[in-house]
Amino acid sequence: MRGCAAAVCRRKAPTRGSIVSEPGHRPSAAVVFDALGTEYEKAFAGSAAHRASLQWLLGRLAPGSRVLDVGSGTGRPTAATLAAAGHRVLGVDVSPVMVDIASRQVPAAEFRCADVRRMPLDDGAFDAVCVYFSLLQMSRAEQAELVRALAGAVRPGGSLVLATVPLDVEGVDAVFMGQPVRVTSFGAAEFTALAEAAGLGVVARHSAEFTPAHPDAVPEPHLFLYCERGVARGAG
Secondary structure, eight states, X not given: OOOOHHHHHSOOOOOTTOOOOOTTOOOOHXXXXXXXXXXXXXXXXXXXXXXXXXXXXXXXXXXXXXXXXXXXXXXXXXXXXXXXXXXXXXXXXXXXXXXXXXXXXXXXXXXXXXXXXXXXXXXXXXXXXXXXXXXXXXXXXXXXXXXXXXXXXXXXXXXXXXXXOOOOOSSEEEEETTEEEEEOOOOHHHHHHHHHHTTEXXXXXXXXXXXXSSTTOOOEEEEEEEEEETOOOOOO
């Protein structure tokens, strides 16, 4: 799981202890989330909307389903919830620190340190895919390309949950939990259109406002798209 909305909502100079980067550059997502570690989990653990989306997904999965968790972070709550229900979870994250934490916290799931954009994704290999706030440090073109690839990796009729910060921003330099980041996102309508263009039917949408448990946090908008591969567009 990932999130950078507070950085967009309140830009400021890097704080003491932030990662130092060359002028005009920002550290990679791997470096940022290596530095955050379990602090990220603590900040976002209280999201009721995130947990509600997992319950929606659990209600659609057959026993022992294969689920891909993109940007799996510390493994909580996504991989932990799904693995506890008996599903086979593969978590992928670019941060080796996050992968190490997740492997220890959720031993029932499998975690891999990799860039999902460079992973081979076979057609229909998963029953479901979760993408919780893990697109925000990618360009718009990269986000669209990845969502298309992930849509293809879900079996026909399978489920995909996409969560993002619905803001119309591109290449914004900011600070997230003390770490300098560059954030790109889409507005709600544009993000929904991106999912539909990837061949996903948007069964429902849920919008929420959430304030992370962190001293620098401000309220931020969250958008959850509940999707299926190869179904007609829905309303929510």
